[in-house]
Amino acid sequence: MQLFAYNQVGQTDELVIWVGVLGISDPPPVSFSIAGGDAVIPKDTGASFEPLGDGSALNHRAIFVFDWPDTPERFPIEVTCGDAKVHLTSKRPPRLLPVLGETSFNLLLLSCYYQPNDKTARNVAWLIRQLKPAADFTFLAGDQVYLDLPLLQDLPKEKTKLAQILGKKYLTNWFSAQLSQPGLANLLTHGPALCIPDDHEYWNNYPYYQIQLNNTHSTNDRENWRGVATLLYQRYQMAPAQNNGFFRMDIAPLYMLFVDGRSVRDDADDHMFNAASINALTQWTDELLARKAANMSAVGLLSSGQAFLMEKANAWRRRLVDAEMPNYKDFETLKTALTKLINAGIPVIYLTGDVHWGRIVEGRNKRGEVMFCEIIASPARLIDSIGQDQLNFVNNKLRKIFDATKPFPYHTDPPDEVPDMKLANLDFSIKHKQSGDHVAMLRFNQIPGGVSLAVDYYCTDPDTQKRTMYSKTVAPIKIVSLN
Numbered sequence: 470m471q472l473f474a475y476n477q478v479g480q481t482d483e484l485v486i487w488v489g490v491l492g493i494s495d496p497p498p499v500s501f502s503i504a505g506g507d508a509v510i511p512k513d514t515g516a517s518f519e520p521l522g523d524g525s526a527l528n529h530r531a532i533f534v535f536d537w538p539d540t541p542e543r544f545p546i547e548v549t550c551g552d553a554k555v556h557l558t559s560k561r562p563p564r565l566l567p568v569l570g571e572t573s574f575n576l577l578l579l580s581c582y583y584q585p586n587d588k589t590a591r592n593v594a595w596l597i598r599q600l601k602p603a604a605d606f607t608f609l610a611g612d613q614v615y616l617d618l619p620l621l622q623d624l625p626k627e628k629t630k631l632a633q634i635l636g637k638k639y640l641t642n643w644f645s646a647q648l649s650q651p652g653l654a655n656l657l658t659h660g661p662a663l664c665i666p667d668d669h670e671y672w673n674n675y676p677y678y679q680i681q682l683n684n685t686h687s688t689n690d691r692e693n694w695r696g697v698a699t700l701l702y703q704r705y706q707m708a709p710a711q712n713n714g715f716f717r718m719d720i721a722p723l724y725m726l727f728v729d730g731r732s733v734r735d736d737a738d739d740h741m742f743n744a745a746s747i748n749a750l751t752q753w754t755d756e757l758l759a760r761k762a763a764n765m766s767a768v769g770l771l772s773s774g775q776a777f778l779m780e781k782a783n784a785w786r787r788r789l790v791d792a793e794m795p796n797y798k799d800f801e802t803l804k805t806a807l808t809k810l811i812n813a814g815i816p817v818i819y820l821t822g823d824v825h826w827g828r829i830v831e832g833r834n835k836r837g838e839v840m841f842c843e844i845i846a847s848p849a850r851l852i853d854s855i856g857q858d859q860l861n862f863v864n865n866k867l868r869k870i871f872d873a874t875k876p877f878p879y880h881t882d883p884p885d886e887v888p889d890m891k892l893a894n895l896d897f898s899i900k901h902k903q904s905g906d907h908v909a910m911l912r913f914n915q916i917p918g919g920v921s922l923a924v925d926y927y928c929t930d931p932d933t934q935k936r937t938m939y940s941k942t943v944a945p946i947k948i949v950s951l952n
Contacts, residue, residue: 470496471647472553476546476660477532477708478716483512484537484559485661485708489521489530490550491644496529497551503535504544511535522700523636524629530704537561543603557658560605565721566915573912573923574720577604580667580822581612581848584642584652585619589931592651593849593908596929596936600910604659610822610846611667611731611774613653613706614638616698617682618669620855624684631684632697639705663716664706666731667774667823671698674791676736699732713745717753722766722950723913723920726753730774730794738787741773741797754806757815766919767950769810769817773803776821778830778843778897780888795890804892807841811893816840816919816948820911822847826883827903827926829943832895839948841895842922846909849929851880876935877905901943906930912944919949 471491479485484503490496496518500508511533518529538544543560566574577597587593597604616635625631645652656662668675672682672694684690710716716727726749730741742750753769760767773794781787781795794800807817811832816839825848832841858879865878883902890897903909903926910925923944928936 470551470553471644472548472550472555473644473647473654474546474548474555474557475657475662476557476559477710478661478663478718479534479708479710482536483710484535484561485710486533486535486546486548487530487708488533488548488550489528489643489705490518491528491640491647493529494527496531499531499533499548499550501533501535501549502547504538504540504546506538509535519704521636521639522632522697522704523640524632525636528636528640532709555658557660559660562606562661562718563720566723566913566920569914569916569921571914573602573914575602575605576911576913577607577908578610578820578822578844578846578911579608579849579908580610580846581825581851582609582642582653583615583618583848583850583852584638584645586853587651587850589651591931591933593906593929594645594651594653594655596927597656597908598659600927602910602912604910607656607659607662608727608772608820609653609662609664610772610820611665612669612822612848613664614642615669615852617672617679618852620681620853626684626690626693628693628697631693632701635697636701639701643705663708663727665711665716665727665729665772665774666702666706668731668791670702670706670731671695674789675731676734677788677792678736680789702732713749714743715746715749717749720913722760722915723768723770724753724757724760725770726750726772728771728773734797738792738796738798740799741794742799742802747799747802750803750806754810757810758813761813761815761950764951766917767815768920768948769815770820771807771817772820774821775823776843776845777803777819778887778890808893811840811895815950816842818922818948819843821845825851825881827901827907827909828883828899829901829924829946830887830897831900831946832892832897834893834895839946841892842946842948844909844911844924846903846907846926848906849908850906854879876939877930880904880906900946901926901941903939903941905935905939907939916947916949918951919947922946922948
């Protein structure tokens with residue numbers, strides 16, 4: 470039997486532990502030791518194992534909920550199931566951001582992790598565990614798995630067989646430590662962790678038909694794949710606190726809303742979000758406005774999967790390559806909420822991945838104040854692109870003749886300009902561009918009127934020299950609502 474556990478996000482008073490077991494039809498009871506104490510009993514003593522959704526009767530998961538221990542420090546958790554034990558750590562998110570000059574609240578942002586290209590000893594999870602300061606909260610912003618790759622895989626259409634093949638990709642990433650290979654396990658055991666999906670939790674440009682994926686050519690096949698992928702996402706990644714399609718966490722003056730903008734998308738360019746998520750967006754907006762009206766500092770943080778500052782994809786691209794958020798009607802709902810906040814003097818930080826390059830864009834009002842800041846970190850480990858990779862290799866060889874080789878020849882360079890998007894009459898400018906494999910650590914502190922933010926971009930290339938040369942700190946970014 471293989472055992473893995475990690476600390477998912479929960480409600481404010483909940484310590485949530487996901488426990489997964491492989492290779493056993495009837496898992497034995499699970500026991501827990503938290504913060505070095507004696508065995509503790511979950512709040513819900515009726516929690517039970519259920520299938521992982523991978524077509525196997527031998528693989529299961531269960532969710533256990535506890536009270537947080539009475540400590541502000543990071544603490545150990547030991548999980549025992551039969552003869553197997555795993556160890557993880559967690560730290561309760563604070564109620565208030567630390568004041569500048571104290572330790573910071575550190576949010577790790579990463580996305581787009583392709584495990585088949587993460588095979589060295591200095592793999593992504595290992596590199597992240599070396600970072601100082603360490604993360605207090607880990608946000609995986611989409612594409613934690615690539616169910617549709619490799620591109621030419623011959624996927625079965627029968628649902629159980631499809632679940633078995635797609636489920637192996639989750640198993641590889643989540644149980645990687647138990648399988649003695651790179652993956653996400655050694656990252657997830659440093660909780661709490663929040664995962665939201667993007668298209669590759671399903672297939673490229675989900676929910677649209679894709680020429681290169683024969684399992685998307687008919688409505689029945691797409692529904693089969695959708696059903697399998699949805700269950701796998703729910704059983705591996707989605708915490709109970711995300712059941713309504715969003716997760717909310719406030720660390721005053723920072724009010725944070727993370728929305729699943731992928732799972733309920735339709736293929737008619739109508740909606741990305743469910744009704745509960747739209748209501749959560751409204752409530753988040755209203756609470757920020759109320760805080761500002763009470764003369765308290767207020768800063769919003771939002772994520773909904775894809776990048777915000779993107780041009781609407783044309784008819785060809787949105788069907789066959791990637792539809793962007795502006796292609797959907799309810800993107801206007803998102804824009805309206807942000808415009809309302811910015812016009813009221815409340816700045817918003819937007820976090821995302823998705824695009825396979827990193828960037829920080831600031832939007833300033835006419836007084837020069839930062840009122841919008843989009844931070845992108847992508848990819849943690851790049852996918853293979855058949856044809857394009859070979860072309861990039863040849864082009865880089867040709868550049869060598871002119872001593873102009875690219876350090877990351879297979880990666881797309883960040884664009885040099887920001888799309889011409891109207892948002893509360895802000896002026897946008899690029900503050901930083903990041904190429905190559907990377908993650909970002911966001912360090913937050915409270916300052917009078919708002920927050921001070923530092924962004925550490927860490928190159929995650931296996932090459933030590935590249936990691937040193939292409940890691941960069943962007944600081945300080947002053948984001949305030951009261952002057």
